[in-house]
Every structure is written in structure tokens, then in C-alpha cells.
Amino acid sequence: MRFSANLGFLWADLPLPDAIHAAAAAGFDAVECHWPYDTDPGAVRAALGETGLALLGLNTRRGDPAAGDFGLSALPGREAEAIEAIDEAIAYARAVGAGHVHVMAGNASGAAARASFEGALRHACRAAAPFGIAIVIxxxxxxxAPGYFLKNTAQAIEIIESIGAPNLNLMFDCYHVGRTEGAVEARLRALLPKVGHIQFAAVPDRGxxxxGAVDYPRLFQVIAGLGWDRPLGAEYRPGGDTMATLGWLAAARRI
Structure with a gap:
């Protein structure tokens, strides 16, 4: 199997270009990140070219984290900010060759929040489509993430199907699904046609x-058996030196 290092958590102490080089040296096949906007995209693209890694995806900005923002796209009254964040993310993704943009919903609930979110996603899908960029939620x-608008996979699939855009998919994070819904393998099997990217971390400590509660060696075998051939995203908290946590990687790559 192939694996992607999420540089929001792994090697997070390094500048993003240096983290890309560290991931390559450790044996990862790709990278992904959270919010790369403080880094010149030219420096990121250069590091990707030097290592031969692809940048799979990135997130839209959270907004103002100090004020409690964790995404903007489902916040009624902040539609203009949400569109600006989406356009910024797509532009950055184009500049570095990233394959998808994760549109962050934010902390909200109710019908107005869903309407705002769906409007933002429709814009994102239209804006990203000409460049072959996927949108994931x-x-x-x-x-x-108490209060976050998207709470479970059923809600996400309902929104994806309501919008009906071919470039809108589910980001299936085994850790989040394991904490909220359980039955990670069964849910992944059922939802795989709607999945654009898979991430993982131990349940419940995100190590x-x-x-932990998810048998990842077995789950990786299952995912391979289902025909998934894209890198899986290692989005876990190393709790110290990232290299010291990579004992799992060599065996998993042989699956």
C-alpha cells in the first residue's frame, strides 16, 4: 500500500518544505497538509519536485481561530468570507498541484447553516472543476470538534447526494468515524464509492x-482488497519525534 504523511501533524515542527523532504526520506509516497498559506507555494512546489512526492490536498482556512472559528462555509452571514477562503484554497492547490481541497464547514447547526454550506460547496465544485481539483468534506x-456542523457520514453523504457534483466526495477519516460511529470497516465498505480520500489514526487517542480499537493491519488489508490504490493519509499525533512513531510503515507498505 501507499501512504501520505499529513504534515499538519507529522514533522509539524519543521517548515513545510523541510517537512516534505523528511516525509520522503521516511518512505512516504505523498504528503498532505492543513493550512499551508503562510508558505510560499513556489517553495512547496520546489520541495515536491525535488522529492518526487505529490501533495494530495489541503484545507480551506478556519477563519479566526482565536474567536473559535473552525471553518467558515456553514456559517450564515459569512458567505463572502467562505467564498474567499475557497477561492484562495483552489488557487493554492493549483499553484502546488494538489488534487483536492477540504472545504471546512465550521461550528454551526440548523437549516440556515446547511443552506450556507451547500451554497459554498456548489461554488467550490464549479470553481475547482476546470482544474481537475476535487472537493472533499x-x-x-x-x-x-464540539459544535462542528458535519457530525457523521450519513449527514455528509446526504449533502453530497443533494449537490450531485461529480467532483464532490467524502473524506473518510477512520479516526473520526471510529470515535463517532464505530464499525469503521463496515462503513468504509458501504461508502467507498463516495470516498475521495482516506485518513487514519489510532482510536481513541489519535496516536x-x-x-487502539481499530485493527489497522487488518483494515489496510481490507482496503487493498477493495481495490483502493491511492495513498492513505497518516493524520495522527506523534506525541514527540515523528520518526520514532513510524514502526508501522514498512510492514504496511508491503500490503
């Missing part, structure tokens, strides 16, 4: 995938 668990 991700439910987050209430332990880590490396060598312990």
Missing part, C-alpha cells in the same frame, strides 16, 4: 496506527 467527531 469531512465529518468530525464531537470529542475533538500512530499500531494500537
Amino acid at each position: 469531512e465529518p468530525l467527531n464531537a470529542h475533538d 500512530p496506527p499500531d494500537h
Whole structure:
């Protein structure tokens, strides 16, 4: 199997270009990130070219984290900010060759929030389509992201199907699904046709995938058996030196 290092957590102490080089040296096949906007996209593209890695995806800005923002696209009254964040993310993705943009919903609930979110997603899908960029949405668990608009995979799939854009998919994070819904393998099997990217971390502590409630060696075998051939995103908290947590990687790459 192939794996992507999420540089929002792995090697997060390094400048983004240096983290890309570290991921390549560790044996990852690709990288992804959260919010790369403080880094010159030219420097990112250069690091990708030097290592031969692809940048799979990035997130739209959260807004003002100090004020509690964790995304903008489902916030009634902030539609203009949401569109600006989406356009910025698509432009950055184009500049570095990223394949998808994760549109962050934010902390909201109710019918007005859904209308705002769907409007933002329609814009995102239209704006990204000419460049071959996919849009993904991700439910987050209430332990880590209380109040987040997207709470579970059923809600996300309902929105994806309502919009009906061919470049809108689900980001299936095994950690979030495991914390909120359980039955990670069964849900992944059922939802795979709608999945644009898969991420993972130990449940419940979000550490490396060598312990916890999800049997990742088995799950990686299942994913390979389902025909998934894209890199899986390692989005876990290393809790220290990233290199010290990579004992799982060599065996998993042989699957």
C-alpha cells in the first residue's frame, strides 16, 4: 500500500518544505497538509519536485481561530468570507498541484447553516472543476470538534447526494468515524464509492496506527482488497519525534 504523511501533524515542527523532504526520506509516497498559506507555494512546489512526492490536498482556512472559528462555509452571514477562503484554497492547490481541497464547514447547526454550506460547496465544485481539483468534506467527531456542523457520514453523504457534483466526495477519516460511529470497516465498505480520500489514526487517542480499537493491519488489508490504490493519509499525533512513531510503515507498505 501507499501512504501520505499529513504534515499538519507529522514533522509539524519543521517548515513545510523541510517537512516534505523528511516525509520522503521516511518512505512516504505523498504528503498532505492543513493550512499551508503562510508558505510560499513556489517553495512547496520546489520541495515536491525535488522529492518526487505529490501533495494530495489541503484545507480551506478556519477563519479566526482565536474567536473559535473552525471553518467558515456553514456559517450564515459569512458567505463572502467562505467564498474567499475557497477561492484562495483552489488557487493554492493549483499553484502546488494538489488534487483536492477540504472545504471546512465550521461550528454551526440548523437549516440556515446547511443552506450556507451547500451554497459554498456548489461554488467550490464549479470553481475547482476546470482544474481537475476535487472537493472533499469531512465529518468530525464531537470529542475533538464540539459544535462542528458535519457530525457523521450519513449527514455528509446526504449533502453530497443533494449537490450531485461529480467532483464532490467524502473524506473518510477512520479516526473520526471510529470515535463517532464505530464499525469503521463496515462503513468504509458501504461508502467507498463516495470516498475521495482516506485518513487514519489510532482510536481513541489519535496516536500512530499500531494500537487502539481499530485493527489497522487488518483494515489496510481490507482496503487493498477493495481495490483502493491511492495513498492513505497518516493524520495522527506523534506525541514527540515523528520518526520514532513510524514502526508501522514498512510492514504496511508491503500490503
